[in-house]
Amino acid sequence: MGEEISNKQVILNNYVKTSVKESDMSLRTSKIQIKIPSGCDDAILVKNLYLSIDPFILGLMKNQELDLPSFTLDSRSCLMNTYLWIWRVESTGFVSSNFKTGELVWGFTGWEEYSLIKDPDQLFKVQDKDLPLSYYTGILELVVRDYAEVMHACHDSLCWVFQVLLSQKGSTASGAVGQLVGQFAKIAGCYVVGSAGNKEKSAFALMKVDLLKNKFGFDEAFNYKEEHDYNAALKRYFLDGIDIYFDNVGGKMLEAVLNNMRLNGRVALCGMISQYNSLEQPEGVHNLINAIVKWVRMEGFFTSDQYHLYPKFLEVVVLLIKEEKITYVEDIAEGIESAPEALFGLYSGRNVGKLLVVVARE
Amino acid sequence: MGEEISNKQVILNNYVKTSVKESDMSLRTSKIQIKIPSGCDDAILVKNLYLSIDPFILGLMKNQELDLPSFTLDSRSCLMNTYLWIWRVESTGFVSSNFKTGELVWGFTGWEEYSLIKDPDQLFKVQDKDLPLSYYTGILELVVRDYAEVMHACHDSLCWVFQVLLSQKGSTASGAVGQLVGQFAKIAGCYVVGSAGNKEKSAFALMKVDLLKNKFGFDEAFNYKEEHDYNAALKRYFLDGIDIYFDNVGGKMLEAVLNNMRLNGRVALCGMISQYNSLEQPEGVHNLINAIVKWVRMEGFFTSDQYHLYPKFLEVVVLLIKEEKITYVEDIAEGIESAPEALFGLYSGRNVGKLLVVVARE
Numbered sequence: 001m002g003e004e005i006s007n008k009q010v011i012l013n014n015y016v017k018t019s020v021k022e023s024d025m026s027l028r029t030s031k032i033q034i035k036i037p038s039g040c041d042d043a044i045l046v047k048n049l050y051l052s053i054d055p056f057i058l059g060l061m062k063n064q065e066l067d068l069p070s071f072t073l074d075s076r077s078c079l080m081n082t083y084l085w086i087w088r089v090e091s092t093g094f095v096s097s098n099f100k101t102g103e104l105v106w107g108f109t110g111w112e113e114y115s116l117i118k119d120p121d122q123l124f125k126v127q128d129k130d131l132p133l134s135y136y137t138g139i140l141e142l143v144v145r146d147y148a149e150v151m152h153a154c155h156d157s158l159c160w161v162f163q164v165l166l167s168q169k170g171s172t173a174s175g176a177v178g179q180l181v182g183q184f185a186k187i188a189g190c191y192v193v194g195s196a197g198n199k200e201k202s203a204f205a206l207m208k209v210d211l212l213k214n215k216f217g218f219d220e221a222f223n224y225k226e227e228h229d230y231n232a233a234l235k236r237y238f239l240d241g242i243d244i245y246f247d248n249v250g251g252k253m254l255e256a257v258l259n260n261m262r263l264n265g266r267v268a269l270c271g272m273i274s275q276y277n278s279l280e281q282p283e284g285v286h287n288l289i290n291a292i293v294k295w296v297r298m299e300g301f302f303t304s305d306q307y308h309l310y311p312k313f314l315e316v317v318v319l320l321i322k323e324e325k326i327t328y329v330e331d332i333a334e335g336i337e338s339a340p341e342a343l344f345g346l347y348s349g350r351n352v353g354k355l356l357v358v359v360a361r362e
Numbered sequence: 363m364g365e366e367i368s369n370k371q372v373i374l375n376n377y378v379k380t381s382v383k384e385s386d387m388s389l390r391t392s393k394i395q396i397k398i399p400s401g402c403d404d405a406i407l408v409k410n411l412y413l414s415i416d417p418f419i420l421g422l423m424k425n426q427e428l429d430l431p432s433f434t435l436d437s438r439s440c441l442m443n444t445y446l447w448i449w450r451v452e453s454t455g456f457v458s459s460n461f462k463t464g465e466l467v468w469g470f471t472g473w474e475e476y477s478l479i480k481d482p483d484q485l486f487k488v489q490d491k492d493l494p495l496s497y498y499t500g501i502l503e504l505v506v507r508d509y510a511e512v513m514h515a516c517h518d519s520l521c522w523v524f525q526v527l528l529s530q531k532g533s534t535a536s537g538a539v540g541q542l543v544g545q546f547a548k549i550a551g552c553y554v555v556g557s558a559g560n561k562e563k564s565a566f567a568l569m570k571v572d573l574l575k576n577k578f579g580f581d582e583a584f585n586y587k588e589e590h591d592y593n594a595a596l597k598r599y600f601l602d603g604i605d606i607y608f609d610n611v612g613g614k615m616l617e618a619v620l621n622n623m624r625l626n627g628r629v630a631l632c633g634m635i636s637q638y639n640s641l642e643q644p645e646g647v648h649n650l651i652n653a654i655v656k657w658v659r660m661e662g663f664f665t666s667d668q669y670h671l672y673p674k675f676l677e678v679v680v681l682l683i684k685e686e687k688i689t690y691v692e693d694i695a696e697g698i699e700s701a702p703e704a705l706f707g708l709y710s711g712r713n714v715g716k717l718l719v720v721v722a723r724e
Contacts, residue, residue, distance in 0.1 A: 059651070250650065269654045284646010288612065289421070291662035292631045298660040300653035 007032040008336050010111035016061040020347055024061065025340040032114045044099050044120045048113055051357040052137035053333075053342045055248070055271055099123075106136045111339055113359060124310070128318050138354035139180060139317060139328045179353060181246050182218050183326050190244070193220040193237045195253075208352060215327055230256035244268070250275045251283045258290040269300040329353030369394040370698050372473035378423040382709055386423065387702040394476045406461050406482045410475055413719040414499035415695075415704045417610070417635040461485075468498045473701055475721060486672070490680050500716035501542060501679065501690045541715060543608050544580050545688050552606070555582040555599045557615075570714060577689055592618035606630070612637045613645040620652040631662040635709075691715030 007030050016024050036043050099105065099120060107123035109115040117123065126136060182192045194216075196208035205223050212221035220237050227233040234242065234256055241262035247254055250272025257267070275282045291298060320326040331351040333342040339357045346355055369392050378386050398405050461467065461482060469485035471477040479485065488498060544554045556578075558570035567585050574583035582599050589595040596604065596618055603624035609616055612634025619629070637644040653660060682688040693713040695704040701719045708717055 059655075254650075269650065271654065272651055275651065282648045282651065284648045285650055286644045286646045288616075288631065288647055288662075289634055289637065289644065291660065292633065294662065296662050298650075298653065300650075300656065300658050 003034045004031045005034060005114070006030075007112055007114045009113075010336065010339050012061060016058065020058055020061065020344060022340045022344050025343075027337055027340075032116070034114075036116070040116065040118060042120065043116055043118045044123075045114065045116050046105070046109065048109060048115060048336075048359045049361065050134045050137050051111060051336070051339055051359050053339065053346055053351075053355040053357060055346060057343060058347065104129075104133065111336065113336060127314055131318065131321060134330060134332070134356055134358070135321075135328070137356045138330065139321070139326075140314065178248065179212075179216050179329060180326070182212070183216055185244075185246075186217055186219075187320070187325065192218045193222070194218045195222050195224045195233075205349075211329075211352065215329070217327075224253075231259055234260040241265070246270060248272070251285075255285055255287050258285070258287050258296070261290060261294050261296050263294050265294060265296045267296060267298040269298055331355045333357045335359070365396045366393045367396055367476070368392075369474055369476045371475075372698060372701050374423060378420065382420055382423065382706060384702045384706050387705075389699055389702075394478070396476075398478070402478065402480060404482065405478055405480045406485075407476065407478050408467070408471065410471060410477060410698075410721045411723070412496045412499050413473060413698070413701060413721050415701065415708055415713075415717040415719060417633055417708060419705065420709065466491075466495065473698065475698060489676055493680065493683060496692060496694070496718055496720070497683075497690070499718045500692065501683070501688075502676065540610065541574075541578050541691060542688070544574070545578055547606075547608075548579055548581075549682070549687065554580045555584070556580045557584050557586045557595075567711075573691075573714065577691070579689075586615075593621055596622040603627070608632060610635055613647075617647055617649050620647070620649050620658070623652060623656050623658050625656050627656060627658045629658060629660040631660055693717045695719045697721070 009028055009030060011026050011028055013024055013026055032045075034045065036045060104126040105120075105123045106126065107117070107120075109117060126133065128140075131140070178194060178196075182194050185192045194212040196205065196212055205225055209221045209223050212218045222233060222237070224230070224233070230253055238260055242257060242260050243262050243265050245254075245257045245261070245265070245267045247257070247267055247269050248271035250269075251274040253274065254267070254272075261267075272282075290296065317326070321328065329352060331353045333339070333356070336357065336359050342351075342355055342357055345351055371390055371392060373388050373390050375386055375388055394407075396407065398407060466488040467482075467485045468488065469479070469482075471479060488495065490502075493502065540556060540558075544556050547554045556574040558567065558574060567587055571583045571585050574580045584595060584599070586592070586595070592615055600622055604619060604622050605624050605627050607616075607619045607623070607627070607629045609619070609629055609631050610633035612631075613636040615636065616629070616634075623629075634644075652658065679688070683690065691714060693715045695701070695718070698719065698721050704713075704717055704719055707713060
């Protein structure tokens with residue numbers, strides 16, 4: 001038997017019905033052996049460093065009838081999973097050719113300090129050591145497909161782009177994906193409008209809007225909390241209509257965008273944060289007829305279907321970061337204990353930029 | 363002044379709120395000069411032969427806030443418009459190089475016996491004189507884009523296709539577009555399931571389902587009136603999910619299909635007949651999240667955005683008809699007077715096949 005060490009874990013106590021509460025999760029401390037168990041010859045054991053806090057997690061906490069892997073509430077697997085930065089601690093002979101002790105990799109694992117990864121083929125190695133490791137929870141990972149989508153859209157036909165990533169409860173164009181998609185679109189020559197806000201019409205909301213224009217370089221930005229009529233707001237910024245909508249919001253904003261879409265417009269369906277929290281059931285989109293009469297293409301994606309583009313993406317983005325042509329803001333919480341509060345804050349619009357938790361610093 | 367003749371017209375009396383009634387329309391007889399008026403040098407005067415009765419007409423009768431040309435209720439333009447077979451009677455010198463008296467053309471005009479067409483550039487000439495003229499209201503016109511869409515979809519990735527064209531009120535896979543898209547998909551090697559039915563669970567509904575399987579050659583067909591749970595019905599026919607959905611229905615069937623879609627599925631948004639009639643406001647689609655997690659592409663189209671494909675389409679389809687590789691059913695009413703009843707019947711699911719009105723026989 002190998003050495004046993006303490007392993008703090010975040011546990012899902014019950015499935016979430018509408019809004020997530022901090023009390024839906026709890027912290028426990030278990031033990032883990034620093035040795036690969038017998039019969040797990042392909043596994044690796046990792047020390048988790050950075051935990052990414054993403055809007056889609058709530059979908060997994062709700063046990064909805066989607067083709068997504070939900071958390072299951074048994075003694076072990078109720079452990080919450082997400083993207084983490086990981087540091088491999090131990091391995092067996094079989095995988096020694098792929099992973100070495102001490103090597104830095106990233107992928108999908110649990111909300112805990114140490115994890116046994118039984119299918120390490122899904123992991124990626126850290127390529128560029130010059131940049132902060134935490135970037136692999138966001139700019140160097142999350143937006144692979146978003147980047148591909150925006151670039152594709154822009155090269156095709158673009159003259160206007162609308163990028164809005166807000167929710168009635170807060171996640172915004174100033175969030176993890178929003179800040180980057182907008183900047184990529186600007187680089188591609190688009191006119192970009194972002195929307196931000198949070199629960200209250202606050203100085204914090206104003207700061208976010210300011211951030212979009214003055215730090216990320218969007219052409220326009222607005223605080224959706226000051227807009228009673230999304231249709232009117234969109235008409236103000238898009239006199240001739242919208243060509244591209246990068247949607248992380250869904251619901252009523254998607255409806256308003258469809259009303260303002262131009263002929264042959266495109267909607268990249270990336271997320272629907274307005275629909276994840278606080279709703280008994282999702283709102284309906286009542287005006288899909290617009291997609292017919294305006295020949296609109298709506299296409300959904302997850303980052304994970306585009307990993308073949310990753311090497312090319314990394315090459316371009318690392319250069320953009322190093323040349324300071326792109327601005328990337330992180331919102332960092334310390335310690336695995338702070339993860340439930342951080343997740344709660346995400347749905348309340350408290351974060352600015354990419355939200356993550358430092359579990360350990362290498 | 364030229365000779366004046368009688369011109370029967372169908373008039374829209376008032377905008378339709380929910381369901382269309384025959385009393386929303388009325389017949390009037392006006393006069394028209396068999397001579398192009400001065401100042402209309404590019405115009406042509408046509409005698410209308412065949413009138414196409416299509417589901418989308420209700421959208422124009424409702425004066426909705428869509429980027430569609432609604433009917434306007436003034437003395438002249440409340441005349442209802444739709445696709446018609448037209449026979450040119452008179453023209454001025456300017457257009458004589460393009461159109462000759464007696465020539466057969468098709469395009470968009472009014473629900474009346476004679477029409478003055480001020481922008482004849484939008485008209486198409488009849489290419490193939492061997493086939494019934496009425497075919498140009500349907501198989502040789504309407505489905506240009508549908509054909510292109512199915513062929514494109516099939517060549518890309520297909521192993522299953524789902525084609526359903528029903529409504530809670532009746533229009534079905536046995537309608538104008540449905541019968542053809544399904545057959546095109548069969549020719550392209552797809553597994554095709556169609557759905558049909560009408561208001562009552564009747565022998566007529568059974569006949570339609572039988573038609574789909576035994577006349578049009580679909581692999582399976584079902585009567586949606588016997589299905590209380592669309593999800594369960596789809597799961598029965600698509601054990602492994604649906605790759606392609608050709609949607610002329612929208613609403614609850616679109617929701618059920620999204621629940622049963624496979625990864626990288628496609629939805630061709632062609633029409634939403636379930637949403638045109640009987641509803642105070644359109645139903646919402648509440649599960650677009652499926653489009654994200656399954657990377658589904660949904661794309662809207664009108665036939666009119668694909669007319670550049672028309673020559674190629676015509677070549678293929680005329681051959682398919684002549685070689686009897688495709689079956690085409692028409693449902694024909696006689697006389698412009700019967701048009702309001704025919705339109706009402708369309709939303710009640712009374713038609714079998716392509717619905718049209720013979721205004722005059724050449």
